Amino acid sequence: MRTPKHLQRLFDGWPDLVCFDLDGTLVDSVPDIANAVDKALLSQGAEPAGEVNVRGWIGHGSTTLIRRAMIWADVPEEHYEDVYSGFLKAYFEHLADESTLYSNVESVLKAFKHQNVPIALITNKPSVFVKPLLDHFGISSYFSWMLGGDSLDEKKPSPVPLLHCAEDVDAEPARCLMIGDSLADHNAARAAGFKSALVTYGYNHGLDLTTLEADVLIDDLVEMLT
Numbered sequence: 001m002r003t004p005k006h007l008q009r010l011f012d013g014w015p016d017l018v019c020f021d022l023d024g025t026l027v028d029s030v031p032d033i034a035n036a037v038d039k040a041l042l043s044q045g046a047e048p049a050g051e052v053n054v055r056g057w058i059g060h061g062s063t064t065l066i067r068r069a070m071i072w073a074d075v076p077e078e079h080y081e082d083v084y085s086g087f088l089k090a091y092f093e094h095l096a097d098e099s100t101l102y103s104n105v106e107s108v109l110k111a112f113k114h115q116n117v118p119i120a121l122i123t124n125k126p127s128v129f130v131k132p133l134l135d136h137f138g139i140s141s142y143f144s145w146m147l148g149g150d151s152l153d154e155k156k157p158s159p160v161p162l163l164h165c166a167e168d169v170d171a172e173p174a175r176c177l178m179i180g181d182s183l184a185d186h187n188a189a190r191a192a193g194f195k196s197a198l199v200t201y202g203y204n205h206g207l208d209l210t211t212l213e214a215d216v217l218i219d220d221l222v223e224m225l226t
């Protein structure tokens with residue numbers, strides 16, 4: 001396979017490491033996350049928030065998600081532990097009832113693997129959900145790392161999880177690529193010295209992604225391979 005044009009331009013070949021974000025990049029997980037948030041809110045007698053609201057609260061980890069939902073629903077802060085544990089339980093029980101893989105995820109993972117590029121999964125989702133979700137879609141075996149928001153001391157937009165993987169394989173940050181959908185992914189990439197690719201279909205909260213000047217902006221993951 002000839003080197004895809006974006007990779008040729010950025011790395012003069014294939015990168016030494018590629019890191020993927022999860023929610024909004026590989027998996028459209030909003031339906032199940034929203035159902036779990038709504039269950040937790042309903043248990044407090046609050047209104048359900050629904051998918052459109054929840055979509056705007058994803059990307060900074062589950063604690064931020066629940067805090068935003070509680071503010072929106074006017075649930076008193078002292079109920080945080082109850083709402084958070086209700087969310088965790090409900091989501092774990094229905095992790096992938098309605099969630100779907102975005103198009104071309106598996107073929108893109110396969111192409112990087114075929115070139116022996118180490119692949120990392122770096123999400124701000126709590127780590128307890130990560131492997132079960134990837135297992136559900138049959139893609140866990142592609143990843144040499146599966147890091148959740150609580151796996152290390154810091155999460156995205158900190159560069160710590162990205163640099164952790166780069167150091168493991170002795171890769172120069174400038175030869176590493178982060179592919180994500182949000183400002184947290186882009187800022188983590190920049191702080192780590194990685195190249196940043198953003199997908200336009202994810203949960204970018206109405207942000208005009210062109211203003212971020214990512215190295216690559218794509219409407220479908222397969223564009224990484226063209």
Ligand SMILES: O=C(O)COP(=O)(O)O
Pocket residue numbers: 021022023024057058059060061062065122123124125126182
């Ligand atoms: O749980 C979240 O906030 C979503 O995380 P991700 O977009 O980093 O996968």
Ligand SMILES: [Mg+2]
Pocket residue numbers: 021022023024025059180181182202203
């Ligand atoms: Mg994301």
